[in-house]
Amino acid sequence: MSFSYYGELCTEVYDLTKEIGHSFNGDIEYYQERLKHCNGRILEAMVGSGRVIIPLLKSGLVVDGVDYSSKMLDSCRQRCEVHDLKTNLYQADLKELALSNKYEAIIIPAGSFLLIEQRSEAKEVLKRLYDHLDIGGRLILDLHLPGNNYNSSDNGHWNGSSTFHLPNGDIITMEGKCVEADLFFNQYRVDYIKYEKWRNGTLIQTELQRFAKRWYGVEEFKLILESIGFTDVTVSADFEFGKIPTNGNQQFVYEATRS
Numbered sequence: 001m002s003f004s005y006y007g008e009l010c011t012e013v014y015d016l017t018k019e020i021g022h023s024f025n026g027d028i029e030y031y032q033e034r035l036k037h038c039n040g041r042i043l044e045a046m047v048g049s050g051r052v053i054i055p056l057l058k059s060g061l062v063v064d065g066v067d068y069s070s071k072m073l074d075s076c077r078q079r080c081e082v083h084d085l086k087t088n089l090y091q092a093d094l095k096e097l098a099l100s101n102k103y104e105a106i107i108i109p110a111g112s113f114l115l116i117e118q119r120s121e122a123k124e125v126l127k128r129l130y131d132h133l134d135i136g137g138r139l140i141l142d143l144h145l146p147g148n149n150y151n152s153s154d155n156g157h158w159n160g161s162s163t164f165h166l167p168n169g170d171i172i173t174m175e176g177k178c179v180e181a182d183l184f185f186n187q188y189r190v191d192y193i194k195y196e197k198w199r200n201g202t203l204i205q206t207e208l209q210r211f212a213k214r215w216y217g218v219e220e221f222k223l224i225l226e227s228i229g230f231t232d233v234t235v236s237a238d239f240e241f242g243k244i245p246t247n248g249n250q251q252f253v254y255e256a257t258r259s
Contacts, residue, residue, distance in 0.1 A: 002208075006069035009195035009207040011049060013164050013172055015075055018051045018110075020083075025251060027109050027142060028055050030239035034140060034255070035061055040104030045094060045129065046112035049075035057085045064088040064101065095121055097128040104134055108141035111251075117188065117212040126228045133258040139230065142239070142253045146183045146215050171198045176211070188214040218245055218252055230256035 004010065023029060031052060035042060038061060044053045047065030049072050056063045057080070064087060067073050073089050080087055090099060094116070106129050116122040129139055164172045173196045180190040190212045197205040216224070218235060225233050233256040237245040245252055 003210040004207050005209070006067075006072050007195075007207050007209070008071050009172055009197055009205060010193075010209055011069070011071040011075050012166065012197075013174060013195065014072070015049050016164050016166070018048065020050055020079060021055045022051060024110060026239040027251075028052055030241070030253065031107055031109060031140065032056065032059055034241065035105055035107070038062075038104045040134065040137075041101055043099075043101075043103045043106045043132065045097075045106060045108045046115070047076055047089070048072050048110075048112070050079040052107075052109045053087065054079060054083055054085060057087060058083070064090065064099075064103075066090040066092050066094070066097065066099070068093055094125040094128060097125075097132060099132060101132075102134045103132055103137055105138045105140060106133060107139075111142060111144050113141050114143060114213045114215060117214055119214065122214070123224065123228065126225065126230075130228050130230065130258055135258060137258050139225075139256045139258075140253065142251055143216060143221060144251050145218075145248045146187075146189065146213075169199070170204075172196065173198065183215070187216065188212065221252075221254065225254065225256045229259065231259040232257040 021028065032055065035056065042061055042063045044063055044065045047053050047067045053063050053065050053076065065076060068091065070091055073091055077089055116125055133139065161173060161175045164174065166172065174193060176191050176193045178189060178191050182188055190210065193209040193211050195207040196203055222233050222235060233254065235245055236253045237243045237250040239251060239253060
């Protein structure tokens, strides 16, 4: 079985567990507050199925979305239609991003930037995002650090197994297994996640996902942003702008400006 990248079953689980407008530790409210004075276009990179972009659109902001997964974009598009919202959604690899618009702000919520597995690729993505910002435009994204337990998931979600009940009566089971990890030197972890859909006790669909994450030290990522050319880089903790980070269990929000 070949690996999927945020395929159909993953998207169904994603929609159940990341409902539209569901805020993780105040992240949606933070992005709304930091973007409320934007008059130009905003881009949400790694937009997923619309948890964040839809509340931003409802608040009157002009927001486009981009994602690599066609299944995620299909879900986001359908959800926007249900809420009678119009936006531009693009399927693209961020390393090759070449949109016609420039943006006043680009955001990447929910630690999604950590899903870019290779450090060299992450830098290329940041260069592309930098080029898509207006002069004076801001990049805003949040990151986190892995848990201290080597054998557990960094967020407690992917280890072991879970069961999800769909509205039509189908069941999706999810099993996660860490297959490779080097949290403290190379700062990455790889899990295999198997999704199985069951209907009336019969297995009808299976999907296997390779789920990799790469972390960055708090100051390390600030230096990377500055090496790309970003200026005025600030790091705030726990979605409180200006709150100085004090420990590794916090969420870290970076804001950086294209000079």
